[in-house]
Amino acid sequence: xxxxxxxxxxxxxxxxxxxxxxxxxxxxxxxxxxxxxxxxxxxxxxxxxxxxxxxxxxxxxxxxxxxxxxxxxxxxxxxxxxxxxxxxxxxxxxxxxxxxxxxxxxxxxxxxxxxxxxxxxxxxxxxxxxxxxxxxxxxxxxxxxxxxxxxxxxxxxxxxxxxxxxxxxxxxxxxxxxxxxxxxxxxxxxxxxxxxxxxxxxxxxxxxxxxxxxxxxxxxxxxxxxxxxxxxxxxxxxxxxxxxxxxxxxxxxxxxxxxxxxxxxxxxxxxxxxxxxxxxxxxxxxxxxxxxxxxxxxxxxxxxxxxxxxxxxxxxxxxxxxxxxxxxxxxxxxxxxxxxxxxxxxxxxxxxxxxxxxxxxxxxxxxxxxxxxxxxxxxxxxxxxxxxxxxxxxxxxxxxxxxxxxxxxxxxxxxxxxxxxxxxxxxxxxxxxxxxxxxxxxxxxxxxxxxxxxxxxxxxxxxxxxxxxxxxxxxxxxxxxxxxxxxxxxxxxxxxxxxxxxxxxxxxxxxxxxxxxxxxxxxxxxxxxxxxxxxxxxxxxxxxxxxxxxxxxxxxxxxxxxxxxxxxxxxxxxxxxxxxxxxxxxxxxxxxxxxxxxxxxxxxxxxxxxxxxxxxxx
RNA sequence: GCUCUCGUAGCUCAGUGGAUUAGAGCGCUUGCUUGCGGAGCAAGAGGUCGCAGGUUCGAAUCCUGCCGGGAGCACCA
Numbered sequence: 001x002x003x004x005x006x007x008x009x010x011x012x013x014x015x016x017x018x019x020x021x022x023x024x025x026x027x028x029x030x031x032x033x034x035x036x037x038x039x040x041x042x043x044x045x046x047x048x049x050x051x052x053x054x055x056x057x058x059x060x061x062x063x064x065x066x067x068x069x070x071x072x073x074x075x076x077x078x079x080x081x082x083x084x085x086x087x088x089x090x091x092x093x094x095x096x097x098x099x100x101x102x103x104x105x106x107x108x109x110x111x112x113x114x115x116x117x118x119x120x121x122x123x124x125x126x127x128x129x130x131x132x133x134x135x136x137x138x139x140x141x142x143x144x145x146x147x148x149x150x151x152x153x154x155x156x157x158x159x160x161x162x163x164x165x166x167x168x169x170x171x172x173x174x175x176x177x178x179x180x181x182x183x184x185x186x187x188x189x190x191x192x193x194x195x196x197x198x199x200x201x202x203x204x205x206x207x208x209x210x211x212x213x214x215x216x217x218x219x220x221x222x223x224x225x226x227x228x229x230x231x232x233x234x235x236x237x238x239x240x241x242x243x244x245x246x247x248x249x250x251x252x253x254x255x256x257x258x259x260x261x262x263x264x265x266x267x268x269x270x271x272x273x274x275x276x277x278x279x280x281x282x283x284x285x286x287x288x289x290x291x292x293x294x295x296x297x298x299x300x301x302x303x304x305x306x307x308x309x310x311x312x313x314x315x316x317x318x319x320x321x322x323x324x325x326x327x328x329x330x331x332x333x334x335x336x337x338x339x340x341x342x343x344x345x346x347x348x349x350x351x352x353x354x355x356x357x358x359x360x361x362x363x364x365x366x367x368x369x370x371x372x373x374x375x376x377x378x379x380x381x382x383x384x385x386x387x388x389x390x391x392x393x394x395x396x397x398x399x400x401x402x403x404x405x406x407x408x409x410x411x412x413x414x415x416x417x418x419x420x421x422x423x424x425x426x427x428x429x430x431x432x433x434x435x436x437x438x439x440x441x442x443x444x445x446x447x448x449x450x451x452x453x454x455x456x457x458x459x460x461x462x463x464x465x466x467x468x469x470x471x472x473x474x475x476x477x478x479x480x481x482x483x484x485x486x487x488x489x490x491x492x493x494x495x496x497x498x499x500x501x502x503x504x505x506x507x508x509x510x511x512x513x514x515x516x517x518x519x520x521x522x523x524x525x526x527x528x529x530x531x532x533x534x535x536x537x538x539x540x541x542x543x544x545x546x547x548x549x550x551x552x553x554x555x556x557x558x559x560x561x562x563x564x565x566x567x568x569x570x571x572x573x574x575x576x577x578x579x580x581x582x583x584x585x586x587x588x589x590x591x592x593x594x595x596x597x598x599x600x601x602x603x604x605x606x607x608x609x610x611x612x613x614x615x616x617x618x
Numbered sequence: 619g620c621u622c623u624c625g626u627a628g629c630u631c632a633g634u635g636g637a638u639u640a641g642a643g644c645g646c647u648u649g650c651u652u653g654c655g656g657a658g659c660a661a662g663a664g665g666u667c668g669c670a671g672g673u674u675c676g677a678a679u680c681c682u683g684c685c686g687g688g689a690g691c692a693c694c695a
Contacts, residue, residue, distance in 0.1 A: 046638085056636065062675045065675065076637090076675080078675085104637075185695065189695095295695095337620085345693090380690090381690065385695085475630085475632095479631080490643090492643090498657065502658090504657090505658085562642090582653070
């Protein structure tokens with residue numbers, strides 16, 4: 001496998017020996033001079049225009065000061081003095097170009113040409129695998145895309161799905177076995193409400209297109225809510241009508257519950273209409289689910305769990321007193337301060353709740369899919385609910401409960417307030433995606449006359465969705481988003497298209513170059529004075545593997561989104577300052593072409609992890 | 619009442635103990651076309667990092683309190 005050849009550029013291999021050697025020399029120095037040396041932490045050198053590793057002596061100087069040793073001087077000065085002494089002690093080291101003591105830091109510099117060549121070679125050898133983490137033993141499940149059926153997919157669902165998919169890609173690329181799971185809500189009063197109005201007023205009137213039909217169902221829901229909701233002022237006649245409708249709806253619910261064949265069939269068919277639309281949208285976002293869980297499929301199993309929890313004295317059955325089945329979570333955990341509180345796991349009428357079903361779902365994840373770590377990408381407002389679920393799983397005895405993690409993200413609202421499916425106050429993802437394509441096409445009409453008409457639509461979709469996806473991923477998880485279509489579909493500055501454009505430019509250079517020459521060129525490259533733009537670009541490229549690791553470990557796609565921009569930014573600057581194809585020296589030109597190729601590859605890998613396509617032209 | 623979360627430039631956001639002047643985008647100002655794609659590049663203006671204490675050699679970053687915004691807290695999902 002390719003993965004085992006990939007290593008972290010920063011931390012390991014090539015310069016590990018040198019680092020160890022210098023570390024030993026520092027320790028020898030400390031012992032010989034009786035210096036209270038603090039732990040050595042190495043980091044890359046910032047602002048230098050060269051590469052290497054550095055460590056500071058602030059903590060050591062502080063230790064010395066506390067012991068009252070040496071001259072009385074501010075810590076930074078003492079640190080600088082120690083750094084200078086250490087530097088004098090070390091002398092020269094094989095493979096290291098020079099060592100400096102600056103502002104309390106010891107800076108150890110690599111030979112520029114060696115380092116540059118190594119980074120570029122590594123990227124070109126690994127290709128699409130560049131940055132992949134070492135294979136891990138844990139299996140991770142990421143659960144996202146949990147819209148309710150018979151509603152339509154809006155931009156809030158889009159944030160959830162985009163975030164979940166990026167996270168899944170990151171975790172997978174970091175080396176974990178990753179399972180993607182969707183959990184549509186296909187049960188409950190909302191679903192029944194649509195069944196009722198469909199049968200009552202609209203049977204057989206559904207439009208043909210997949211999206212049209214999905215959106216039509218959402219409109220029925222709005223209309224039904226208006227018919228069924230008590231108004232502030234209503235006549236006796238209106239009240240009677242409303243109560244009649246509500247009785248009919250209850251009847252539909254009863255029939256569904258009792259397993260009435262007609263109602264079940266209607267439920268099955270309409271549910272499928274919604275799922276068809278969902279699958280279309282996931283396809284647009286290039287999401288391939290591994291597992292589909294449905295609320296309706298965990299409903300029955302969850303009832304058995306209630307009995308088990310009562311038997312184990314985790315749950316309290318208050319039904320004999322006319323109550324529900326509850327779990328006094330804090331009490332059972334022995335907590336004195338209220339934290340998880342008490343919640344209901346079975347209604348007094350014996351029907352299950354959201355929490356009950358999540359318990360059954362978790363059991364399924366653990367036992368059937370052998371999940372070690374379970375990530376729930378769910379709106380932050382459900383934080384309490386999920387903490388309760390995890391706490392009950394722990395009481396129940398699942399060790400995996402410790403590795404359940406709620407990735408709560410801020411909700412998406414509109415300038416006029418929260419979205420509401422009931423009132424139809426939503427911005428549909430499909431509408432935004434269509435608008436995105438429209439806007440890109442109009443830009444292309446003036447800027448990209450050379451692109452054939454039959455390719456434009458596809459590229460427009462890649463760029464339009466790239467803009468939307470990037471706008472969702474470039475803010476951190478916990479931030480709320482007030483959706484503004486002009487911001488979401490901006491093409492200038494810190495946006496998806498900006499990054500895609502860097503990729504297109506790199507591609508354009510490579511297309512024009514005689515690609516055979518640079519691929520055949522020998523490894524004696526970068527033996528010339530690199531410009532600061534080349535140095536900065538190589539620096540950014542080299543950071544990709546550690547960025548993958550950080551973004552995956554912290555469950556933060558934003559980290560990768562920020563990186564992708566910084567990388568593209570470095571490339572744009574390089575592109576402007578260095579004309580690759582007009583480079584006179586053949587060797588330098590080949591080196592630069594290899595660098596362009598490495599940059600293109602790294603941008604491609606970064607965009608891929610974000611779920612954004614990289615078009616060859618735009 | 620309890621819990622969570624946020625408060626950094628006009629706006630939207632990064633940075634969450636250690637290095638040059640706290641960064642970026644948008645907006646504003648100014649440059650860049652006989653040069654690999656201008657969806658770009660270069661530069662300028664713009665900041666008491668909510669307030670007050672504390673810990674530390676060192677705090678936007680950690681702790682405490684306060685102020686201000688948002689969210690959640692028993693039979694919805």
